[in-house]
Amino acid sequence: MSRHSPDLNLALRLPVSASPLRHRIAEAIVEQVRLGRLGPGDALPSTRTLAADLAVSRSSVVDAYDELVAAGYVVARPGSGTRIAEGADSAATAGAASHVPTTAAVTASAHPPRRPPPTWDLTPGHPDASLVSTTDWRRAWRAAAAAPVQFTPPGPGGHAELRLALAGHLRRTRGIVADPDDLVIVPGVASALRAITVAAGLAGRDVAFEEPGYVDARRALQMSGARTRSVEVDGDGLDPRSLLETDAAVYCTPAHQYPLGARLPAPRRARLVEWGAATGRLLIEDDYDGEFRYDVSALPALRSLDGGRECVTYIGTASKVLTPSLRLAWMLPPRALRDPVSEALALSGETACAVTGLAFARFIESGALTRHLARASRTYSARRTALVTALRRHGTGVRLDGVEAGLHLVLRLPDGCDDDAIAAALSRRGITVPPLSAYLADRGTSRGLVCGYARLPETQADTVAAVIADVVRRHLCRPDS
Structure with a gap:
């Protein structure tokens, strides 16, 4: 008498995706378990038979079976064929996959769409690493x-x-x-x-x-x-x-x-x-x-x-x-x-x-650090001058502080202004810049924008200053400001 269970015709339907063929075959078998068409102890077709039914190479089926064995979905024993393992139905119902999804699949299904990066990032404390x-x-x-x-x-x-x-x-x-x-x-x-x-x-x-x-x-x-x-x-x-x-x-x-x-x-x-x-x-x-x-x-x-x-x-x-x-x-x-x-x-x-x-x-x-500091200082100085000049050209009467050193300056706003709201409005227009109030332990009355200019090209300074001035002017002109 034959020691093997008769080969089954599962009529598998392989999912349409960019995943490798072995993953798709394994996914189709797990889906059969989830639907109850296969249960613990049921024998799978031989690799040769399933390959013929699917019109694929036998090696792809062998790889899929190996994947299912490694994931604990099936058990392969010499002389007994390949059978669905105990607990496989519970795992399939819980949605446990037999393999780690591909990067493309993870990006498409697990992560929500990311917000586009800001057009201009004036976050202070970041040098321009491209100058190295x-x-x-x-x-x-x-x-x-x-x-x-x-x-x-x-x-x-x-x-x-x-x-x-x-x-x-x-x-x-x-x-x-x-x-x-x-x-x-x-x-x-x-x-x-x-x-x-x-x-x-x-x-x-x-x-x-x-x-x-x-x-x-x-x-x-x-x-x-x-x-x-x-x-x-x-x-x-x-x-x-x-x-x-x-x-x-x-x-x-x-x-x-x-x-x-x-x-x-x-x-x-x-x-x-x-x-x-x-x-x-x-x-x-x-x-x-x-x-x-x-x-x-x-x-x-x-x-x-x-x-x-x-x-x-x-x-x-x-x-x-x-x-x-x-x-x-x-x-x-x-x-x-x-x-x-x-x-x-x-x-x-x-x-x-x-x-x-x-x-x-x-x-x-x-001596590379000395050369870098000289080159970076010239560049940052030019970017600072461009931003300061542009802010004053488009100015709304606000004061600029901290322009003598470092990599940022502070655009001071009248006390009582909502610098959080101004920063949020600038964010909607493509400019990331933190409000001065974020640096206060007690959220006091000081208000302003902390503008890092290290990564702002001189050619973009006038455009950025015009947007900042427009947003600030709109908020200062509000009756409740």
Whole structure:
């Protein structure tokens, strides 16, 4: 007597799609199970018979059966043929597929249509990565790839080449004399803030924080347990006279206050460092875009002032210099906090990629970073001038702040204006720009638009300014504005 069940004629109908033939055959069999025409224990036709019925190659049927076996829909045993597995009916009813849908199918069925990208993206904090020399970039990465493979993550004490290169860069560009051993490489500013919060014991204590200020930095401090106390800034940035005895630390952006753009004057810088050194309080200096300034001389970093080495934690980043995709930042804590910072990072496991760090070191050592900064500064200066000129040409009487440095400016609006509504109206007209109120912890009365110009071509500045001016004018003319 035959050991095999007689071959069945399933009369399968293969779905019409761009999927490979094996997937379509498997889908058709699963559909038969879902409809109840096949059940657990039922035998499938031989691969030869089904191939003939479908007028396809036998190999495609074999591949489909293998797929169903791997998915648990069928069981193939020598001498017993291929049979529907126990539980296959429940899986089919639940909609479990025998394979991962193709990219095209996922795009078409699983994801809703995406909104088209903005015509002009003025989101601040994003440099123009297209300005980076591809020749220098590739050369740096080839050099990093040629280095021996590291078997362990670099950790807080790693990145020796990058720390040495950065020490020279900081001396040349920011006037900071630093021992490479005192520099700590981290995968971002937030990582640096988390580490310094732990190292300095800031959890549960007040940290004076600029208002308006950098939202991500405020969030990083708060999530680490610190209490951020909002200190309103004026046209010159943070005023040291607004600090309290209860403040354990101060977070500030003296090179280009974020987002208003003020440059902290030298007298305030000196008083701030004197306060930190005299009281033993910590100053956290976020120098996020200190390399870019226009028509003004450079002011010394807080860290470079007398007493700064004892009370200032300096933080810099590659995000504004080259691209945020590098995920590289560096911090220079006071010598007394160097080991506690390293311990905090070791416990958290946060570390920057060794290959990325080595590539950036080669980029600095070769002089490519110096050339890039010179080229980028010229370009950003021209784009800033084009946007400022265009906004003033189409102006509605609003003030422009923060035009002397950095990669963004602030278009100030009268108090009481709804800058959220203006930003939403601009979005509908193809311009992405955040409202100033988004940077306020207490959603105070300050209103404006924070316009990043690093990625705005000079030829587009007049068009963008005309749209901004039109939208602002329409909102200012409303009786309820």
